[in-house]
């Protein structure tokens with residue numbers, strides 16, 4: 458079984474060069490000989506806006522509000538939306554009989570979190586709900602599998618620290634009326650000493666600061682990463 462834990466909103470020309478369209482998904486499943494796929498997208502007006510703005514995306518055929526169970530023989534896999542965090546529509550896969558959770562990008566281990574579509578204010582409470590599952594083990598979005606409750610807690614704490622440090626710095630910059638470029642260097646001052654060794658840290662930082670900057674200014678839905686938006690961000694950072 459393959460499950461797509463969340464979607465990102467953009468064409469990603471300058472980023473990961475991944476395709477989330479239907480053909481991409483079909484190819485991935487064929488290559489890996491996977492028969493069943495579950496895709497969750499938040500079912501609201503935002504999705505309509507995203508579907509309209511990104512060629513190739515199609516509407517989901519099954520939706521759910523909070524959770525659904527998929528049975529692999531006798532084994533239940535519970536797919537749950539625990540709240541907004543890394544995106545508006547993150548889901549985790551919880552395997553109750555093994556007490557194992559696949560967190561998607563809600564948690565990264567020794568890797569930066571990509572926050573270009575994030576909800577920084579909601580993310581910590583969503584992590585609280587993830588912790589409350591009491592997992593024996595966790596497979597994070599990036600980094601090594603966390604094989605014990607202590608390792609799982611460490612991964613969650615690390616993610617919390619990354620987000621809090623970033624959003625704290627950018628929030629202070631916004632409150633002081635600083636520019637995006639100033640917010641970027643303020644974020645770097647506090648983030649670099651702790652996180653510069655993390656995978657994809659440099660790659661994510663401009664997008665992370667840009668989204669944090671927007672959210673601190675009260676923009677609730679992440680702005681869609683079109684090619685123009687991408688160019689505007691780089692111009693503001695270099696200007």
Ligand SMILES: [Zn+2]
Pocket residue numbers: 463465543562571
């Ligand atoms: Zn992601």
